[in-house]
Amino acid sequence: MNANQPGLFDDLPTSPDEIICGVDEAGRGPLAGPVFAAAVILDPSRPIDGLRDSKKLTEAKRDLLAPLIKAHALAWAIAEASEAEIDKLNILHASMLAMRRAVEALKVQPTLALIDGNRCPVMKIQSIAVVGGDDKVDAISAASILAKTARDAALVTLHAAYPQYCFDQHKGYGTALHLERLRQFGASPVHRRSFAPVRAVLVAGPQSLTEE
Structure with missing residues (x-):
């Protein structure tokens, strides 16, 4: 149209x-x-x-x-x-x-x-x-x-700078893969710290998020 x-x-x-x-x-x-x-x-x-x-x-x-x-x-x-x-x-x-x-x-x-x-x-x-x-x-x-x-x-x-997060696959969205890598490696400099899953891992550290 x-x-x-x-x-x-x-x-x-x-x-x-x-x-x-x-x-x-x-x-x-x-x-x-x-x-x-x-x-x-x-x-x-x-x-x-x-x-x-x-x-x-x-x-x-x-x-x-x-x-x-x-x-x-x-x-x-x-x-x-x-x-x-x-x-x-x-x-x-x-x-x-x-x-x-x-x-x-x-x-x-x-x-x-x-x-x-x-x-x-x-x-x-x-x-x-x-x-x-x-x-x-x-x-x-x-x-x-x-x-x-x-x-x-x-x-x-x-993704080239932070390959451990697989940004090329999920483009930053909160997929299961992304949350798994966030749990494993913690937040990168390009993560949005005001967003709840990122804020949670910043407060409690890597491996802090529970599995769905």
Whole structure:
């Protein structure tokens, strides 16, 4: 779907002069690594087939679409908020910060930001929250794909530095494997200390978490 599709969002200001960017984040739930966000302004003259919520696409499909988005979009940007910022601000506010950074990094200045979800970051331009927007608005779908692929790539890089945690397999999410390695090795510098499983092992030390 497209944000300019008649009847999709009747209250959106979709005049011909409106420059709309879609914004989404990736990585709120994981126990480790930054939270990423992306902003995308699509080019109506260069449509991209197959855009949808990144969570509904295979990794291979996301990896095919990400370079197409970068090549065909009028503008795109990816930003992040660090583990330290997540622990300081909490994950919601850190996600908002990453989204604002992504919008501000765009080389084309948008006039309207469509944000996936029910909250908008504080920005200089108008923004509208769109619940389920990553599967309703093409520009948000594109942003979700860029944020997801960028974060996955970052966790593969972190795996090279901390191979004992197997970040390349679970991308920081709290899987059984990740919790097992967290119990065994304790928290790394890239773990989110404000998240309960990490906080528990920091308090009690490695091997402190009980098996499910």
